[in-house]
Amino acid sequence: MTRLPALAIALSVCATLSQAATVRRAIVSTSVDEDSCIAPAATTRVDTSKRQVFLWFVAEHVRTSDRIRVEWLDPSGRLSDSSDYGDLPDAAALCFATQLPIAGFAPASNPGQWRARVLVNGEAAVTREFQVSGGAQTGGLRVSSVQMTPGASGFDLEIAGAGFSSLSFVHLARYTRTGGWAYMSAAQPSSASGTSLVSHHDPLPPGEYWVIVQNPDKTLSPPMPFVIASSGGYKLPTPAGQPWMVTQGPYGSFSHWGNSLHAWDIAPIGGRCIVAMRGGIVHTHDLGLHQDHSRRTFGNYITIDHGDGEYSHYAHLATGSFVVREGQRVEQGQALATVGNSGYTLGEGGGYHVHVQVTHGLSISSGSVPFRFDDLRDGVRRGVVVSSNQSSLCDCAQPAEEVASAVTMTKPSVARPAASGHELAFHAQVAVAQWWSDLVLVRKGAKILDATLAWDAADASADLHLVSPSGQHYGWYGNTTGYSGQQTRPQEFRIPHPEAGVWRISVEGTRGGGAPIEFSVETNAAKYRSTGRNGTGN
Numbered sequence: 001m002t003r004l005p006a007l008a009i010a011l012s013v014c015a016t017l018s019q020a021a022t023v024r025r026a027i028v029s030t031s032v033d034e035d036s037c038i039a040p041a042a043t044t045r046v047d048t049s050k051r052q053v054f055l056w057f058v059a060e061h062v063r064t065s066d067r068i069r070v071e072w073l074d075p076s077g078r079l080s081d082s083s084d085y086g087d088l089p090d091a092a093a094l095c096f097a098t099q100l101p102i103a104g105f106a107p108a109s110n111p112g113q114w115r116a117r118v119l120v121n122g123e124a125a126v127t128r129e130f131q132v133s134g135g136a137q138t139g140g141l142r143v144s145s146v147q148m149t150p151g152a153s154g155f156d157l158e159i160a161g162a163g164f165s166s167l168s169f170v171h172l173a174r175y176t177r178t179g180g181w182a183y184m185s186a187a188q189p190s191s192a193s194g195t196s197l198v199s200h201h202d203p204l205p206p207g208e209y210w211v212i213v214q215n216p217d218k219t220l221s222p223p224m225p226f227v228i229a230s231s232g233g234y235k236l237p238t239p240a241g242q243p244w245m246v247t248q249g250p251y252g253s254f255s256h257w258g259n260s261l262h263a264w265d266i267a268p269i270g271g272r273c274i275v276a277m278r279g280g281i282v283h284t285h286d287l288g289l290h291q292d293h294s295r296r297t298f299g300n301y302i303t304i305d306h307g308d309g310e311y312s313h314y315a316h317l318a319t320g321s322f323v324v325r326e327g328q329r330v331e332q333g334q335a336l337a338t339v340g341n342s343g344y345t346l347g348e349g350g351g352y353h354v355h356v357q358v359t360h361g362l363s364i365s366s367g368s369v370p371f372r373f374d375d376l377r378d379g380v381r382r383g384v385v386v387s388s389n390q391s392s393l394c395d396c397a398q399p400a401e402e403v404a405s406a407v408t409m410t411k412p413s414v415a416r417p418a419a420s421g422h423e424l425a426f427h428a429q430v431a432v433a434q435w436w437s438d439l440v441l442v443r444k445g446a447k448i449l450d451a452t453l454a455w456d457a458a459d460a461s462a463d464l465h466l467v468s469p470s471g472q473h474y475g476w477y478g479n480t481t482g483y484s485g486q487q488t489r490p491q492e493f494r495i496p497h498p499e500a501g502v503w504r505i506s507v508e509g510t511r512g513g514g515a516p517i518e519f520s521v522e523t524n525a526a527k528y529r530s531t532g533r534n535g536t537g538n
Contacts, residue, residue: 021066063088067085114129159196247353311359361437429518453519
């Protein structure tokens, strides 16, 4: 969201009050709930390997004229980062959470006593202190930068730092909120010195990864992040030649963390028309929503299925402004809808902006994956941008025709006839760390829900996950009722007396030799045909 906290749930709205806002509660924490205003567990010590630290607080008696600012001060008292919140609504109370990235960022190399401070209209309202600790002893081993060079058989990493040796190993890991660090691969460098390493790695799908160097004495460097961006060929979601304003990029302190880590917020300067970043099949979600500070949602949004396992999403659109229809094929640069402030938006200009992200799942609430705009200079995270996204169908003033052949779809998930005893089968593929998902319908009165995941590749592994209509997670780290276990092939669930309604079946690639993992999922549930659903938003 434009200048919007990661978690800003309006507890209630009231008339303009005479006094300035007051901060009643403030907590430093390493995690917060993305969907509610539940107070997190407080901490006073943060390890340098942690993904981020949050300042969660509640401001009461908020007026539209109030300005709230969060400042992060390093051990020397210097300002390290800040977040400014303006154009706030009149509200009895607002709940905020803003992040300071730790692992791989400046705070990880500057341990000591840090302070998080909230200012209201320029006056300090509350201060909280916390210790950034140095973590395990590294013996001077550290990574200062990572450069990736793609190749035909994977990619090379050029790693700069200190404390390396000819026997150092380079580990690649992912950070998950449920399992912490998950190691993906290890490689011995092809060249090494005390300050630089070069290592080769097999292909990995788009995502955020972390480099950790290990020396023979078992010391580990603090993690350093790098991203593999999608090569899908995306362009800015604005018509060519028009100036717009990037107000928040990936890793933004206001709201771009968690599932929205790799999202972008882009606000209008003159134009209002939002266009397709890439061609595909449109799914429309004009829910008739306007700006709403009582619930945190994406408002009205459009999803485009690009046919290769990637989906782009366009949120906070103006209701009644859609110029495309459900199932329509569009080309890159084609008009979609008008920018709005629907759902939970705050910020200058009344909160008008488009929130865009790319995911590997159809749901807009799926985890975002890194992607780049081909018409945006590398390194740009804020400021005025001008698109080169050219199309003759870029006018939001009238509905555009369907593109007959501009887009080639290669749909990876296809339902085929199921084996005997099952109503439905899916055949698809995932790479390591990639997810595939689809929805199925469990009818009322069903005695058993069974789902079976099978794959042929002996050097590959995958995990089966199910989510019930009420949100209960069935998997190796959730409810294991009827689960055959992670080490089985095929993997199977047989859940007695399942909850009736729409279930999500997901498959995660967990191990492989570089090639996509071909798999099948069979279930006795029925195929679910969506008529449009809302998601939570940033």
